[in-house]
Amino acid sequence: xxxxxxxxxxxxxALYNPTLYFIRPEQVLEESKLSQQQKIELLKNWAYDTQxxxxxxxxxxxxKAHDTPDVLDEIKKVLILLGVTESGGQTGKFGxx
Numbered sequence: 001x002x003x004x005x006x007x008x009x010x011x012x013x014a015l016y017n018p019t020l021y022f023i024r025p026e027q028v029l030e031e032s033k034l035s036q037q038q039k040i041e042l043l044k045n046w047a048y049d050t051q052x053x054x055x056x057x058x059x060x061x062x063x064k065a066h067d068t069p070d071v072l073d074e075i076k077k078v079l080i081l082l083g084v085t086e087s088g089g090q091t092g093k094f095g096x097x
Contacts, residue, residue, distance in 0.1 A: 005033045018046040025074040029081065040082050047075045 003020050005011055011033065014021040022028055025046065028039050050072045076086065 005031060011038065015042050016045060018042050018049075022046075025071065025078045029078060036082060040079065040084055043075050043079050043082070047072055047079075050075065 002023065003010065003013075005014055005021055010021070014034070015038065018028070022031075025043060028034070028043055031039070034042065054072075080086075
């Protein structure tokens, strides 16, 4: 069962563990308790984590069901909706840390 964002502590946790709060990247857009900047940060963190998990998958480790490779494409689409472009845009490249 997913957690709900209710407090500042939840927001901080969601920024670094988005899959505890969201199944799909599109759900981030609907979260009213996050600012646009927080949504962007959360999605970039999620993209970075997904990339790391893809590397682990290549080394024969398994991914969680909701961390399929297409999640990275979904994250990119949502970032574009938030005004972030792959070449730089509002806050820099996708997955940039």
